[in-house]
Amino acid sequence: MDSKIVLIGAGSPAFGPPTLIDLNRSEILAGSTITLLDID
Amino acid sequence: MVYEVVSEDNKKIGNKFTIECTSNREKALKGADFIINSTEHGDRFELRWQDNTIPRKHGTTERMGENGGAGGFFHSARQIPEIIKIAKDVQRIYPDAFFINYSNPVSRICLALKRVVPKLKMLGLCHQIGLLTSYHLQAMINRDLLEFWNLINICMVDIV
Incomplete structure (x- = not known):
């Protein structure tokens, strides 16, 4: 799937890396782009 | 820092995703599903x-x-x-x-x-329902029910 998934607030270590683990549980989303967005 | 951690984790799962990072909201939101x-x-x-x-x-x-x-x-x-x-x-x-x-x-x-x-x-x-099934329910209920809950959790992630 070529979806684009934006994580707003991904600069938080408690949000960014665990969300990748969550998304990894889905086979449908394989091949998607994950964009990490935060203020710095 | 988080970008490096996520990129490293992505390598471990065979580069299943493309990872990018930005602080520009306009750029990030463009074309987002x-x-x-x-x-x-x-x-x-x-x-x-x-x-x-x-x-x-x-x-x-x-x-x-x-x-x-x-x-x-x-x-x-x-x-x-x-x-x-x-x-x-x-x-x-x-x-x-x-x-x-x-x-x-x-x-x-x-x-x-x-x-x-x-x-x-x-x-x-x-997101706390994930924490509940992963950590707390284990101590509260028997194993069979935990597996049942994990199954529901996986289904929910797939729907999202």
């Missing part, structure tokens, strides 16, 4: 402490002051204006995107979004 918001505005720990302790001084009985009561109101007043700005940007830049909100107070933020940006495709979720 799903937008997951988990932002906290202001000094999270100091302000959460104040949300909890100041109403107590005046006689409220709230436990956390994060989502309910007077503390929850203060938290909402900080969060809602900023998240509405993000939601309006989503509507302007890519109105077909699906907005998933994890920021607290979830119910109050979602109510505000529904009223202010009614055309936004939006869903409010709490």
